[in-house]
Amino acid sequence: MATKAVNLETQRAKLERKERAILDAARAVFIEHGFDGARVSEIARRASIGEGTIYSYYESKAELMLAVLQQFWDGLTLEAEAVMASIKAEGFFERLQALAQYHLNTVIVNADFINLTFALRRNNSEVSVSRDHLRHYVAVFDQLFRRGQDRGELRKDAVLWQARDVFYGALEYSARSIEMTMDVNRHLRQQKPVVDQMISLFQAHYGAQHQAPEPDNSALDRLSSKLDQLSEKFDSLDKRLSR
Amino acid sequence: MATKAVNLETQRAKLERKERAILDAARAVFIEHGFDGARVSEIARRASIGEGTIYSYYESKAELMLAVLQQFWDGLTLEAEAVMASIKAEGFFERLQALAQYHLNTVIVNADFINLTFALRRNNSEVSVSRDHLRHYVAVFDQLFRRGQDRGELRKDAVLWQARDVFYGALEYSARSIEMTMDVNRHLRQQKPVVDQMISLFQAHYGAQHQAPEPDNSALDRLSSKLDQLSEKFDSLDKRLSR
DNA sequence: TCCTTTATTGAGCTTGACTCGAAAATACCG
């Protein structure tokens, strides 16, 4: 009995180890050569198994890549949530900045994976799955935006999905742009300005305090009344002198 | 001589017609089935030529697709430039709005092509070409932004490429988002709010006038006149005392 | 009209994803 249980356990572990080996090899080969450039035979060789074995774990090459991407995006989502959980600051814009910083850096560092994800957008049946990765990840942004609105730091009249799309899309494209035009050494240096600009852009338009930008009339009123008082004093002085 | 010239002409025309037929067929098949799903044999059949003939016009399937995309992006760039040329308004933000409107609509309508472009991002040698399409198109945005800065309507301290990336990226992702989550009937209706929000977002942060948000001069004018009056009273008082 | 040059063709070559029957490994049972 005991031996049986142990055997089952080790057996399952063995299978899992093998599956992980396949996934690791696949990840490396896909990143190295892209989807079409990757040879299933090479993945098998690197995982030290027969080519046919892969097909008893995954239906097809495409599904194997999907598993790799799934793993990657799940990791991203967890990391993003961890960043949100770990940050001490309560303020919406501080949290937004932290998320932006994390996101931008991640997208740049993992550009390979992002491109792979795009590469899988063809076969219509797979598109939906590919979308789900993203949707799940973007949900982290949605959550933060909703909270910002609840706390009254994000304009109540802001359409959430629109704001989120602007924020997410701007960062994603900025990442692509940085990656495209800058050499690797400048990547890190370019990130902060981009994040800062995004945050101040959002503060300028979406910050709740900017809804009523009335130019502080109270101060003017106070000045005005002081002048009136002065004027009266003058008048009384004037009268006294003229007497 | 005359016949020779005519023959050459018709011959060239014939070749061009054939090339166009291939391109047309390829475009249709690529959009219908994506890059990997497209069969070269089907393209040949639709263009009414032998499969081998395609390879005397284009090196490979990938290059054929590149030609299709080239044509598409060139068209986009021309159209965008035409929009910019045709718009009467001189103001930067009005022009920006027109461009945004055009861009958003275009990206949604031609989502197939955009996805195809992404799909070709793998083979490293081709990436550069794929980038060039985009760069050329984005140049239209750059030009507008530069002009806005020259006219003093866009903050002088704005970093141009950053602002452009935010603008372009936000619109592109918004388009994807609209296309992803809305049904076709709502596409058009969703476009205007997104564009409007982008414009007011940019006005709020990048508008030059927001550098000095002078608050209601009338009040200041009133104060100033009061001071003038006071000053006069002083003068008259001064004169009387010195006498 | 005949020869040269160019264009077209589709049968076949090559490559790579995927199948499948057999063999090896493992589990189960007396």
Next chain:
DNA sequence: CGGTATTTTCGAGTCAAGCTCAATAAAGGA
């Protein structure tokens, strides 16, 4: 342990699709 059933692994073989190329057709030129 030995034998049998079940599961897992394997890689040679199949098939499909991009691409080549020798043969053929068309065009050009004298």
